[in-house]
Amino acid sequence: MKSAWSDKDASEYVARYAANGINRDIALRVYTTRLLGRDPLLVLHGGGNTSVKTSVNDLLGDAVKVLCVKGSGWDMAAIEPQGLPAVRLDPLLRLRVLDRLSDEDMVAFQRANLLDPSAPNPSVETLLHAFLPHAYIDHTHSTAVLSVTDQENDEPLLHEVYGGRVALVPYVKPGFDLSQAAARIYAWNPKVEGMILRQHGIFSFGATAQESYERMVGLVTLAEQRLASGRKPVFAAAALPATVASAAEVAPVVRGLLALRPWDVDGEPERITLAFRTSQAIRQYVDGAELSRYSQVGVVTPDHTIRTKNWPLILPMPEPGLAGFSVAAWSAVDEFRARYHAYFVRHNGKREAEKRELDPYPRVVLVPGLGLFGVGRSPAAAHIAADIAENTVRVITDSEAIGRYRPVSEADMFDMEYWSLEQAKLGKAKEPPLGGQVAVITGGGSGIGAATAHAFHAEGAAVVVLDRDGPSAAAVAKPFKERGLALACDVTEPDLVRAAFDRVCTVFGGVDIVVSNAGAAWQGKIGELSDRILRESFELNFFSHQTVAQNAVRVMLAQGTGGSLLFNVSKQALNPGPNFGPYGLPKAALLLLMKQYALEYGDHGIRSNAVNADRVRTNLMSPALMEERAAARGLTVEEYLRDGNLLKREVKADDVAQAFVSLAKARRTTGATITVDGGNIAASLR
Numbered sequence: 114m115k116s117a118w119s120d121k122d123a124s125e126y127v128a129r130y131a132a133n134g135i136n137r138d139i140a141l142r143v144y145t146t147r148l149l150g151r152d153p154l155l156v157l158h159g160g161g162n163t164s165v166k167t168s169v170n171d172l173l174g175d176a177v178k179v180l181c182v183k184g185s186g187w188d189m190a191a192i193e194p195q196g197l198p199a200v201r202l203d204p205l206l207r208l209r210v211l212d213r214l215s216d217e218d219m220v221a222f223q224r225a226n227l228l229d230p231s232a233p234n235p236s237v238e239t240l241l242h243a244f245l246p247h248a249y250i251d252h253t254h255s256t257a258v259l260s261v262t263d264q265e266n267d268e269p270l271l272h273e274v275y276g277g278r279v280a281l282v283p284y285v286k287p288g289f290d291l292s293q294a295a296a297r298i299y300a301w302n303p304k305v306e307g308m309i310l311r312q313h314g315i316f317s318f319g320a321t322a323q324e325s326y327e328r329m330v331g332l333v334t335l336a337e338q339r340l341a342s343g344r345k346p347v348f349a350a351a352a353l354p355a356t357v358a359s360a361a362e363v364a365p366v367v368r369g370l371l372a373l374r375p376w377d378v379d380g381e382p383e384r385i386t387l388a389f390r391t392s393q394a395i396r397q398y399v400d401g402a403e404l405s406r407y408s409q410v411g412v413v414t415p416d417h418t419i420r421t422k423n424w425p426l427i428l429p430m431p432e433p434g435l436a437g438f439s440v441a442a443w444s445a446v447d448e449f450r451a452r453y454h455a456y457f458v459r460h461n462g463k464r465e466a467e468k469r470e471l472d473p474y475p476r477v478v479l480v481p482g483l484g485l486f487g488v489g490r491s492p493a494a495a496h497i498a499a500d501i502a503e504n505t506v507r508v509i510t511d512s513e514a515i516g517r518y519r520p521v522s523e524a525d526m527f528d529m530e531y532w533s534l535e536q537a538k539l540g541k542a543k544e545p546p547l548g549g550q551v552a553v554i555t556g557g558g559s560g561i562g563a564a565t566a567h568a569f570h571a572e573g574a575a576v577v578v579l580d581r582d583g584p585s586a587a588a589v590a591k592p593f594k595e596r597g598l599a600l601a602c603d604v605t606e607p608d609l610v611r612a613a614f615d616r617v618c619t620v621f622g623g624v625d626i627v628v629s630n631a632g633a634a635w636q637g638k639i640g641e642l643s644d645r646i647l648r649e650s651f652e653l654n655f656f657s658h659q660t661v662a663q664n665a666v667r668v669m670l671a672q673g674t675g676g677s678l679l680f681n682v683s684k685q686a687l688n689p690g691p692n693f694g695p696y697g698l699p700k701a702a703l704l705l706l707m708k709q710y711a712l713e714y715g716d717h718g719i720r721s722n723a724v725n726a727d728r729v730r731t732n733l734m735s736p737a738l739m740e741e742r743a744a745a746r747g748l749t750v751e752e753y754l755r756d757g758n759l760l761k762r763e764v765k766a767d768d769v770a771q772a773f774v775s776l777a778k779a780r781r782t783t784g785a786t787i788t789v790d791g792g793n794i795a796a797s798l799r
C-alpha cells in the first residue's frame with residue numbers, strides 16, 4: 114500500500130482545528146486516523162483504534178498530561194476530536210503495578226479519569242496505548258497482516274517477513290492482560306517499529322503522527338509483498354450443476370428460514386434483512402470443493418465474532434425451481450442452530466462466569482454457485498456482516514495461498530463473542546415497531562405515496578419507493594440511507610414490476626408490506642367516453658395493482674412469514690361521482706381484488722386491506738378541478754377541503770399514510786377498508 118500522507122493536508126488539519134482550540138497533536142491524530150479509517154483493507158466497522166499522548170488544559174487552566182484514544186462507537190474514517198476522548202495519563206500508568214484488573218474496574222477507572230465525563234467510553238485497548246511510551250500509536254486489523262498471521266505455523270513466516278522490525282505478541286483477549294503482555298514484550302524489544310498481535314492485528318508507533326502512520330503503511334506493505342510471491346493455487350472448484358437459481362429467487366427463501374419466529378406462532382415473526390454480495394473472488398471461495406473446511410474454522414480477527422458469529426452457514430447450491438434447495442436449506446439452518454448450541458454448552462462457564470446464550474442464527478450465509486448474504490436485524494447490520502464476510506474471503510484466500518488458514522482457538526473466540534465489553538458495542542437500542550420489515554410503496558415519489566414512505570420509515574421498516582418518475586422516488590428515499598431504495602418503475606409494465614421485485618429481493622432479501630398506491634384519475638361521461646380512456650384507467654387503477662400484488666404474494670409465499678398487502682382504493686369505489694366513472698369502475702374492482710387476496714391467502718398469514726381516502730389536497734383531483742368544485746359551492750379550496758366532511762378538518766396525506774401503517778400493524782385484520790376522509794356518510798361503508 115502507498116502512504117497517503119500529504120504535508121499540505123496535514124497543515125490544513127492543524128490550521129482548521131486550531132480555530133476550534135484543538136492542539137496540533139490532536140489535529141494530526143485526527144488526520145492520520147482518517148487516512149487509516151478510510152481504507153477497508155485496514156479498518157472495517159469499528160475495528161482498529163489510534164491514540165496520541167499530549168497535554169491539554171483543564172477547566173482551571175492547568176496543563177494535564179492525557180491520552181487521547183479512540184472512543185467506542187466512533188468510525189475512524191469520520192473521527193473528530195470528540196471521538197478521541199482525553200483520559201488522564203498518569204493514573205492509567207499507575208495501573209501497571211497491578212497483577213490483575215477486572216473489565217468492570219478497568220472501564221470504571223478509565224471513565225473516572227476522563228476529562229469530559231460525558232465522553233464516550235475509551236477503547237477496550239486504551240491501556241495498551243497508555244503502557245507503550247510512544248506519542249502516536251496506530252492499530253489496525255490489516256487483511257494482509259491477518260493472512261500472514263492466521264496460519265497453522267505463523268511464527269517462522271512472521272520472522273521471515275518482518276525480521277526484527279516488529280515484536281510478536283501471542284494471542285491474548287484485549288483488556289488489561291493484553292496491555293501488560295504487550296508492554297512487557299515491548300520492553301524486551303525497544304527498537305521495534307510496531308507489534309504483530311498474532312491472530313488479531315498490528316500496532317505501529319512513532320514520535321510523530323507521520324512516523325507512526327508511515328510505519329503502519331511500511332509494515333502492511335511487507336505483508337502484501339509476501340502474499341504476492343510464491344502463491345499456490347487455491348480452492349479447486351467443486352463439481353456444480355450448470356444452472357443455478359438467481360439471488361433474487363434464493364433470497365426470500367433464506368430470509369424466511371432465518372426469521373426468528375414463523376408467522377403461525379402468535380406474534381409477529383422477528384424478521385431479518387439480507388445483503389447480497391458476489392464477485393469473482395467470492396465465487397471462487399464459495400464454489401471451492403473444501404468450503405466446509407476453510408470457511409468453518411473461525412473469524413479472521415476475534416473482534417468480528419460479534420458481527421458475523423464464529424462461522425457462516427453453508428447452503429447447498431440452489432437449483433432452478435428451488436424445490437430441493439428449500440428442503441436442504443431448512444435442515445442446514447437446523448444443523449447450524451444445533452451446532453451453535455453445542456458450541457455454547459462446550460465453552461460456557463469453562464473459563465469465565467456462566468453467560469446467557471445468544472440467538473443461534475447465522476449472520477453470514479454462503480451459497481455455492483451464487484455468492485454470499487450478510488444477515489442483520491437491520492439493513493445496516495446486514496451490510497456490516499456482508500462487508501466483513503467479503504473481507505474474510507480475502508484474508509482466507511490469501512492465507513491459504515501461502516499456507517493453511519488457522520485463526521485463534523474456538524475457546525478464545527467464545528470468550529470474545531460473550532465478552533460484555535464486545536456485546537456493549539452492539540448497543541441496546543429498542544427495536545422499532547416495523548424493524549426488520551421491508552415495505553414497497555408504489556407511486557411513492559409524491560403525495561400520499563411519499564407521505565406513506567416516510568411513515569413506514571419512521572416505524573423502522575426498510576422502504577422501497579417505486580415511482581414512474583425515478584428522480585422523485587430517489588428524492589423521497591435519499592434521507593432513508595441504508596433503509597431506503599428508490600426504483601424507477603412503470604407499474605403497468607409486468608416485466609418492469611417483476612424486475613423491481615427481483616431487485617428488492619437482492620438488496621433487502623424480500624418483501625413484507627406492499628402499499629399498492631399508484632393511480633391516476635381519468636374522467637368522462639360514462640355514456641359518451643371513448644373505450645380507450647376506460648381501458649387506460651383499468652390498466653393503471655386495476656391491472657397494475659394485480660401485477661404488484663401477484664409479485665408480492667410470490668415473494669411472501671417463498672418467505673413463509675406472512676405479509677401485508679395494502680391498496681389505495683377511493684371514495685369512487687363506494688360512492689360514485691358524476692364524470693368519474695372511468696376512475697371509479699376500476700377502483701370498485703380493486704376493492705374486490707383486495708377481498709379476493711384476503712380470502713385466498715389468509716391461511717398463509719398474508720393480510721389484505723385497503724384505505725379509502727378522499728379530498729386529500731395531494732390526491733388525484735387536479736388543483737384546477739378542486740378550485741372549480743369549491744367555486745361551485747362559493748368556497749375557497751381550503752374551505753371546500755374542510756367543509757366537505759363531518760369533522761370539518763382538512764385530510765392530509767399523512768393521515769392516509771398513518772392509516773396504511775395501522776393496517777400493516779393490525780395482525781388480526783384482513784379484508785378490511787379504513788376510510789380516511791374526515792367523515793362522509795354517503796361514502797361510508799355499509
Ligand code: ZN
Pocket residue numbers: 160161252253254313314416
Ligand atoms: Zn484490535
